[in-house]
Amino acid sequence: MQLIQKQRISLSLFFFLSGFNFSSWASRIPTIKQALDLNEAELGTILLTMPVSSLIGVPLSGWLVSRFETRIPLAVGFLLNSLALSLIGLAPSPGMLAVVLFLFSLSMRIFNISVNTQAITLQKQFDRKINGAFHGLWSTGGIVGVGFTTLLISLGVPMVPHLISVSVVSLLATVFTFGYLLKNDQSPSGNKLSFKKPDPYIMYLGLLVFFAAVCEGGMFDWSGIYFQEVVKEEVFTVGYLTFMTFMALSRFVSDKIIDRIGMATTYMLSGVFIFTGISLAILFPTFWPAMIGFSLVGFGTASVIPMTYTLAGASKTYSPGIAISLIATFGIVGMLIGPPMIGYLAHAFNLKISFIAFALAGLMLIPITRLFFKMQRSEADPFKVEAKEMA
Template structure:
């Protein structure tokens, strides 16, 4: 087997398992909410832990990918993330849940920067675009994770054995995959941050990631609650599952869509799908319209972050690891604002009205992407 193929398979396993782990946690949010008797505002406040922790982890992750081969922080962070997943299931109070989520999110941030840096390096070595397929595997892992959770919920399996078993499998798979990872990928230039006036190239990409993160992160955290409280479905994971399914489908074909339409038009298409899907779910809050709406949102959000990370890797000012770390900061701020904001809006008004924020975030992709490509053309 060719070395590049081995490296791609190993990296694919990490992307898949990361999606599986994250969806295992996210699809259990309604269970945690009920177990700890949290209202929407309290849950929103607790969810603030994750983006705050991620923001704290950004300088560390940027330093690690510039100091070591990415396979080192990637694997160590993933192992810690898997262990913390089991701690989430063991949390029996708001305080212990916050501690578990803090460590879970911190390790996830280091992993995400490392794995995306390695993905972009592999794509540069490949003869075709492959970054979208990596993110498609993350979403596929998410689908399998939420489907597995749905099965366990229907069988009334408790959360502790569920999350613990997922953690054990992930640790074993990561240790087996480590030796096949890409080596000698440490960047020798572009590793220092330049303080002062923001680089407009990075700024526009960061804003695109920010609004995508508001939509994507919000749907991760609130789609199950929406189906439970607004659509009133007993199997509340249905909305999350359809969202993740169409996100995975879109990511597997996003590279072809980009080649056919170009990145500029793909951003416009993504915005239109997000806006339409959210509006449909709000206007007709019943099972099938909401399922169609959530599928459109999943299809729309899917391409934005991998496409933007690819553009970040082309920065002439920063190395791929530092560029991704910088724009990931905007994504963390999006997650810092998005999910908690939905909780507060839902508490003040109702959950259905609060979802209007996602529609606004989606449509903002159009003017920002147009401004970016005008800048890119001017710099060429």
């Protein structure tokens, strides 16, 4: 087997396990909520720890991927993330849970920036798009993780042995696959941030990720609770599982869809799917309408982040690692606002009404997409820009 194929398989495994680990935690949120006797506002406050620590991890991640081979922070970040996962189930109080989630999210951010930088670098060695498939494997890992959690819940397996077993598998996988990751991939240029003037290219891409993250992060944290408290479904993980399944399906075909209809149309269709899916779940909060709605939201959110990270790799100002870390900042802010906002809105009104925020965030993808690609067309046609200036 060629080295490039071994590298792709190794990266694929890390994407898969990352999704598996994250969904293992997210699927247990209703269990943690009940175990620690938290209301929606208290849970929202604790969840706020994750995007805050993730935001702190962005400049650290950017420095690490520009200073070292990206496989170093990738492996260290994933090992710490796996360790933190096992500690989540052992947290005896809300305060300790917040501390563990801080470490969990910080290490996850370091890993994410590193693994996505490796993916963008590896994709340049292929003559076709493969980034969507990587993110599809992340979602597939999430699906398997939710399915595994659902099985354990139905069998009455406690949370602690569940999360510890997942951590052990992740630690072993890191040891065995580390040697096949990309080496000597530091970028020789574009590793310094400029604060003189915001780069509009990064700004628009960041806003797209921001609104997608509001939806995606909120669905990760609240879809299970929505099915438990609004849809009144006893097996509450089914909502999260549906969302993740259709997200994965969309990501595996997204590369071909983008080649056929283009990125601009794909972004706008994503916004339409999110708005339609959330509206359906809100207006008809019963099992099948909610299932269909969550499926549409999965389709809608799926391709935004892999598309945007691919575009980040084409930045003329920054190296791929720095560009991804900058855009990831917007995503973190989206996750900073999304899940806690839903908790506070649900506490003030109700959970069903609070989901309107996701529908509005999905709609925002449409005007931002139009602005970004209008700017791209203008930059590609300097005579057009000159004519506008003369007018």
